[in-house]
Amino acid sequence: MALSRTLVELFGRRALNQARSEDTIAWAVASLEQGFDTPSLRILAGLDLTRPIDSFEVQTFFQKALGELELTEPGLYEAILQYADLIVNDLLDGAMDPKPAVSLLARLWAAADYPVHLAVWSDLEDSLEALECGESYVLYPGLTKENRASVVEREARFHLRSKAFTYPPDFSRNVYCNVCGRFGPPSSERLTMKWLPPRWHAWLFGKPQPARSVCGACGASDLTFAWTYEGRRRFIEALEKTGR
Numbered sequence: 575m576a577l578s579r580t581l582v583e584l585f586g587r588r589a590l591n592q593a594r595s596e597d598t599i600a601w602a603v604a605s606l607e608q609g610f611d612t613p614s615l616r617i618l619a620g621l622d623l624t625r626p627i628d629s630f631e632v633q634t635f636f637q638k639a640l641g642e643l644e645l646t647e648p649g650l651y652e653a654i655l656q657y658a659d660l661i662v663n664d665l666l667d668g669a670m671d672p673k674p675a676v677s678l679l680a681r682l683w684a685a686a687d688y689p690v691h692l693a694v695w696s697d698l699e700d701s702l703e704a705l706e707c708g709e710s711y712v713l714y715p716g717l718t719k720e721n722r723a724s725v726v727e728r729e730a731r732f733h734l735r736s737k738a739f740t741y742p743p744d745f746s747r748n749v750y751c752n753v754c755g756r757f758g759p760p761s762s763e764r765l766t767m768k769w770l771p772p773r774w775h776a777w778l779f780g781k782p783q784p785a786r787s788v789c790g791a792c793g794a795s796d797l798t799f800a801w802t803y804e805g806r807r808r809f810i811e812a813l814e815k816t817g818r
């Protein structure tokens with residue numbers, strides 16, 4: 575049995591610790607309507623929402639119903655990824671507005687213990703908020719009030735394209751050098767008093783030395799940060815080419 579939409583949603587809410595008894599009962603009702611019929615589904619669907627509900631009872635019959643349907647609840651990570659795909663599809667279909675969708679995806683990123691391929695939603699959430707508040711610094715490169723809808727849509731499409739691939743855990747700390755092509759962690763180049771060790775600068779002037787990131791191999795400063803859209807796109811396209 576393929577997981578129904580309401581069950582993917584329910585597993586996702588349970589992973590976020592946000593499932594209410596009403597959600598479980600709604601799933602039972604929807605399942606009966608779809609032609610699935612088990613004793614525990616009937617009990618759940620028959621619970622009276624106008625009276626106080628024993629959430630322990632709901633939980634018990636939910637587990638029983640899963641057993642009767644020969645379904646297994648996915649682990650937290652899997653549940654969150656399936657829920658994220660559902661939200662992204664809703665976003666692309668116009669069934670969900672960009673702002674609540676981005677916020678929910680950002681919450682899923684945190685609940686899934688910060689996987690790289692959901693990280694962009696947190697950056698976007700902060701950046702959309704910053705735009706709304708008229709702040710001058712926006713974390714997501716190039717995001718404006720005018721292009722925000724198309725940027726969110728682009729990221730949603732990229733999510734679906736890249737979800738089959740795994741990023742290395744330290745991926746976001748890396749850069750692409752646009753001069754020599756190296757992919758790896760950047761070096762830091764001090765912009766003033768290069769002879770002065772950073773610790774001394776901080777001690778003498780009470781602030782860190784101005785520095786910039788440069789390629790760890792050739793020293794060029796023309797870099798693409800891996801976590802940006804362009805960086806992730808390059809990484810995924812290389813994987814797509816090798817078929818890994």
Ligand SMILES: [Zn+2]
Nearest residue numbers: 751754789792
């Ligand atoms: Zn280089």
